[in-house]
Amino acid sequence: MNHLADALLAASRQRPAQTFALETDGRVTTNADLLTLSGRYANLLRELGVTAGDRIAVQVEKSLGAVALYIAALRCGAIFLPLNTAYTPAEIEYFLGDAKPALFICDDGKRAALEPIAKASGAAVETLDDSGRGGSLNSKAVTHSSDHEDAARGADDLAVILYTSGTTGRSKGAMITADNLLSNARTLISSWRITDKDVLLHALPIFHAHGLFVGLHTILLAGASLVFLPKFDGNQVVDFLPSATMFMGVPTFFTRLIEHPDLARAATRIRLFVSGSAPLLAETHKQFSAITGQAILERYGMTETGMNTSNPFDGERRAGTVGFPLPGIEIRVADGDGKQVAKGDVGVIEIRGPNVFVGYWGMPQKTAAEFRADRYFISGDLGKIDEDGYIHIVGREKDLIISGGYNVYPKEVESEIDAIEGVDESAVIGLPHKDFGEAVTAVLVARKNATVCAETVKARLKDRLANYKQPKQVIIVSELPRNAMGKVQKAALREQYRNLYER
Ligand code: MCA
Ligand code: AMP
Numbered sequence: 396m397n398h399l400a401d402a403l404l405a406a407s408r409q410r411p412a413q414t415f416a417l418e419t420d421g422r423v424t425t426n427a428d429l430l431t432l433s434g435r436y437a438n439l440l441r442e443l444g445v446t447a448g449d450r451i452a453v454q455v456e457k458s459l460g461a462v463a464l465y466i467a468a469l470r471c472g473a474i475f476l477p478l479n480t481a482y483t484p485a486e487i488e489y490f491l492g493d494a495k496p497a498l499f500i501c502d503d504g505k506r507a508a509l510e511p512i513a514k515a516s517g518a519a520v521e522t523l524d525d526s527g528r529g530g531s532l533n534s535k536a537v538t539h540s541s542d543h544e545d546a547a548r549g550a551d552d553l554a555v556i557l558y559t560s561g562t563t564g565r566s567k568g569a570m571i572t573a574d575n576l577l578s579n580a581r582t583l584i585s586s587w588r589i590t591d592k593d594v595l596l597h598a599l600p601i602f603h604a605h606g607l608f609v610g611l612h613t614i615l616l617a618g619a620s621l622v623f624l625p626k627f628d629g630n631q632v633v634d635f636l637p638s639a640t641m642f643m644g645v646p647t648f649f650t651r652l653i654e655h656p657d658l659a660r661a662a663t664r665i666r667l668f669v670s671g672s673a674p675l676l677a678e679t680h681k682q683f684s685a686i687t688g689q690a691i692l693e694r695y696g697m698t699e700t701g702m703n704t705s706n707p708f709d710g711e712r713r714a715g716t717v718g719f720p721l722p723g724i725e726i727r728v729a730d731g732d733g734k735q736v737a738k739g740d741v742g743v744i745e746i747r748g749p750n751v752f753v754g755y756w757g758m759p760q761k762t763a764a765e766f767r768a769d770r771y772f773i774s775g776d777l778g779k780i781d782e783d784g785y786i787h788i789v790g791r792e793k794d795l796i797i798s799g800g801y802n803v804y805p806k807e808v809e810s811e812i813d814a815i816e817g818v819d820e821s822a823v824i825g826l827p828h829k830d831f832g833e834a835v836t837a838v839l840v841a842r843k844n845a846t847v848c849a850e851t852v853k854a855r856l857k858d859r860l861a862n863y864k865q866p867k868q869v870i871i872v873s874e875l876p877r878n879a880m881g882k883v884q885k886a887a888l889r890e891q892y893r894n895l896y897e898r
Pocket of ligand 1: 599600603604605606626627645647648671672673695696697698701798799800801831862863864
């Protein structure tokens with residue numbers, strides 16, 4: 396019995412001939428194809444020495460081969476560790492050093508740069524190409540049987556480690572169990588009425604919770620199917636919307652789609668649009684609804700918890716809110732001591748339920764600091780509950796920027812900027828941006844007699860940080876605003892530069 400893999404593959408086993416995914420070139424992958432390929436990969440992983448509980452780190456382009464690899468890792472009982480394709484070798488070095496995977500799988504083109512890093516962390520290296528059909532993984536897998544006896548894994552065994560950036564600058568690996576994932580997928584299927592008749596137009600990356608779990612798990616579990624896009628492209632989404640019944644995205648997807656002249660015509664067959672990962676402006680919700688006649692369903696989640704709340708499927712999907720706690724998930728809005736605040740007051744959102752992760756990899760103290768004694772997880776998001784029970788996210792207690800749905804922790808960017816010669820100190824802030832929601836912006840002070848220019852700073856960060864973490868603008872000032880305690884006042888900076896990107 397393999398708690399997660401058995402459930403995710405049950406419908407595919409029942410209906411092997413059914414389409415699992417349609418690609419933009421017309422290629423069809425059936426459920427049987429997914430079972431065959433994941434079985435071959437699983438046998439190969441075994442041969443490569445992967446055993447239950449080993450980590451498999453993966454930095455590859457989005458492809459159906461990459462999906463099958465994920466399933467294969469679960470079938471082997473390994474712990475899957477997906478990595479953003481934008482991460483630089485310097486960032487990859489940290490993740491591999493921390494997670495100590497047995498195997499690292501990367502794009503063919505990145506092998507030369509990443510193999511020494513992987514070897515230093517003790518990982519063997521294999522590759523997958525952009526199409527998901529080439530690379531050493533495929534050339535080795537073809538000789539393997541597609542029959543695989545899946546490893547026994549229980550509900551509480553770890554299935555995935557997902558790194559989320561840390562407030563101190565060091566990323567933390569969220570340890571997620573098989574049942575965290577399965578219980579959440581089941582809840583979403585029933586809340587959003589997903590059935591085997593559904594077709595999800597999948598345009599999200601598959602290295603984060605949104606695209607991998609919310610998108611793929613629900614579809615597999617329901618026996619539904621995908622139109623599989625390699626990435627978000629507004630024209631392609633509009634072209635393929637008529638072939639789908641559901642669409643999921645981050646707010647940037649929706650602000651871009653609103654600009655498309657054919658959106659209204661293309662959206663008529665879609666029964667559900669879902670937004671999450673960052674706040675959807677009420678204005679975007681309204682515009683989208685005026686164009687398509689459809690109310691986007693906004694929900695709220697985290698890497699550590701999966702999905703926590705959702706606007707109702709039936710009933711009012713209230714713009715600017717994230718709806719109600721999902722069934723089986725408890726949410727409280729609390730003060731600094733974990734005590735529930737009065738209804739309507741703002742506090743920190745705390746979460747408890749079968750969806751909540753078990754802790755950060757190798758960081759017991761950080762784990763302990765983020766849980767209350769009664770097992771509520773402290774999200775760091777500020778919220779309130781209105782008179783009708785709808786939850787509003789009103790801000791963040793944690794110093795975090797969300798740009799186009801990706802999290803950027805200012806501390807990490809500041810540490811890199813502060814290490815540049817001639818920089819005295821820096822403050823990294825998120826400013827309103829029409830496309831990305833918030834734009835990473837650096838404000839810095841140069842050392843006395845040093846000459847530092849914005850272009851040099853940007854150039855120095857290129858090889859160090861993933862592209863979406865790099866500041867869109869670098870501003871050089873003579874001093875940073877501070878309060879009486881000497882703490883940099885980021886709120887004052889955000890106010891001063893709020894129109895920088897002229898939203
Ligand atoms: C790309 N660029 C960005 C971002 N993405 N800059 C800021 N923020 C971004 N998110 C920059 C690149 O550095 C590059 O800059 C330029 O945009 C073009 O790059 P390209 O890759 O072509 O961009 P794109 O394809 O237009 O990408 C934008 C995107 C993408 C489609 C919005 O970022 C995306 O797919 N985001 C989804 C993120 C996501 O899945 N989040 C879920 C996290 P230059 O030209 O200067 O080099 S899971 C989560 O948050 C929880 C669990 C939840 O609740 O869901
Ligand atoms: P991540 O660490 O990438 O999983 O990002 C989780 C964070 O994204 C949450 O803690 C929230 O700050 C934010 N988030 C996710 N969904 C929403 C939403 N619908 N509205 C506002 N913020 C959201």
